[in-house]
Amino acid sequence: MLSFLMRHHDIWHYSWYQTRVFADYFWELMSEGELSKLTEIYQWARSEQIPLLVIGGGSNLLFATDRFDWVIIKNSLSGWKYDSEQKILYTSSNEPIWTIASQLEQEYDQTLWHRFIGLPGSIGWAIYGNAGCFGLETESNFVSATIYDMLSGEQKIFSKDDMQFWYRHSFLKENPHLFLISAIFDLSKKREKYHSDVDNIDFRENRQPKGNSCGSFFKNPSRELSAGHLIEAVGLKWYRHGGAYWSPLHANFLMSDGESCPPSDLIELVRLTQVRVKKEKWIDLINEVRIIG
Numbered sequence: 001m002l003s004f005l006m007r008h009h010d011i012w013h014y015s016w017y018q019t020r021v022f023a024d025y026f027w028e029l030m031s032e033g034e035l036s037k038l039t040e041i042y043q044w045a046r047s048e049q050i051p052l053l054v055i056g057g058g059s060n061l062l063f064a065t066d067r068f069d070w071v072i073i074k075n076s077l078s079g080w081k082y083d084s085e086q087k088i089l090y091t092s093s094n095e096p097i098w099t100i101a102s103q104l105e106q107e108y109d110q111t112l113w114h115r116f117i118g119l120p121g122s123i124g125w126a127i128y129g130n131a132g133c134f135g136l137e138t139e140s141n142f143v144s145a146t147i148y149d150m151l152s153g154e155q156k157i158f159s160k161d162d163m164q165f166w167y168r169h170s171f172l173k174e175n176p177h178l179f180l181i182s183a184i185f186d187l188s189k190k191r192e193k194y195h196s197d198v199d200n201i202d203f204r205e206n207r208q209p210k211g212n213s214c215g216s217f218f219k220n221p222s223r224e225l226s227a228g229h230l231i232e233a234v235g236l237k238w239y240r241h242g243g244a245y246w247s248p249l250h251a252n253f254l255m256s257d258g259e260s261c262p263p264s265d266l267i268e269l270v271r272l273t274q275v276r277v278k279k280e281k282w283i284d285l286i287n288e289v290r291i292i293g
């Protein structure tokens with residue numbers, strides 16, 4: 001066992017469902033000077049056949065049980081700067097994308113990332129999952145990322161082509177040994193996927209459910225057919241299973257009662273919804289939120 005790993009660590013506050021969860025092994029990465037420890041952990045976990053998970057803000061994770069014999073690495077790399085002449089943003093991976101977007105507006109009058117105001121999560125995940133809001137995707141202004149390969153201990157620069165972005169996807173998703181340290185974005189030009197007139201601040205404030213949730217749970221099967229619409233059509237909007245329920249405000253928001261909700265209630269509600277939508281609509285709902293365990 002590596003002496004710097006913490007044992008039986010309470011990680012409930014890292015999942016936005018706020019269910020009670022413990023990890024057998026836990027470590028927090030505080031600075032780039034400690035990156036080599038990631039390789040030590042990765043190799044040890046492999047030799048012991050213990051799964052490893054990197055977490056940022058925890059707003060895209062559903063822990064499926066209340067105890068994990070996993071190694072959880074909490075990323076806490078922070079710091080960002082903006083070159084207002086060249087309009088280039090340099091940021092560490094655990095900076096919240098929402099905070100950067102609003103500070104760019106307040107301090108530099110840079111409004112290109114306005115649609116990211118209200119989007120939870122870190123830059124690391126935004127790139128990992130190519131997060132997007134109303135036509136603006138993370139890939140839109142992405143230039144490059146510095147990646148740490150936990151397997152070899154090497155640092156590499158990944159270009160936009162290397163990242164293989166598509167809808168809610170990047171190359172990092174198939175390569176869990178790659179850890180994103182930092183990234184560069186070019187904010188000199190608007191590059192939207194499509195135009196939208198939605199007022200994102202009003203949307204986040206008034207139309208998005210509040211409570212213990214990781215946002216939209218399933219991917220939309222297509223732009224024309226939303227997962228929320230399907231959940232409502234099979235009569236499950238507002239449906240409750242123990243401490244888990246689909247929001248009355250937005251049917252694709254899986255909500256939890258927090259500490260009093262066992263993870264199994266969330267998992268069971270997801271499963272029964274997938275079964276019912278498949279049976280009645282012949283559509284497979286695929287989760288956007290990552291289920292761990």
Ligand SMILES: Cc1cc2nc3c(=O)[nH]c(=O)nc-3n(C[C@H](O)[C@H](O)[C@H](O)COP(=O)(O)OP(=O)(O)OC[C@H]3O[C@@H](n4cnc5c(N)ncnc54)[C@H](O)[C@@H]3O)c2cc1C
Nearest residue numbers: 055056057058059060093121122124125131132180214215
């Ligand atoms: C209320 C709400 C509204 C939302 N609305 C939207 C929306 O409009 N559009 C949208 O696209 N998403 C939306 N989301 C999803 C949200 O963007 C993600 O949940 C969030 O970005 C996840 O970031 P995180 O830092 O919390 O990631 P975590 O949940 O901590 O991690 C998620 C995954 O990213 C990987 N990861 C994280 N950091 C790194 C890193 N540095 N290197 C390698 N891998 C890493 C982890 O391994 C993990 O698998 C919403 C979520 C909520 C709660």
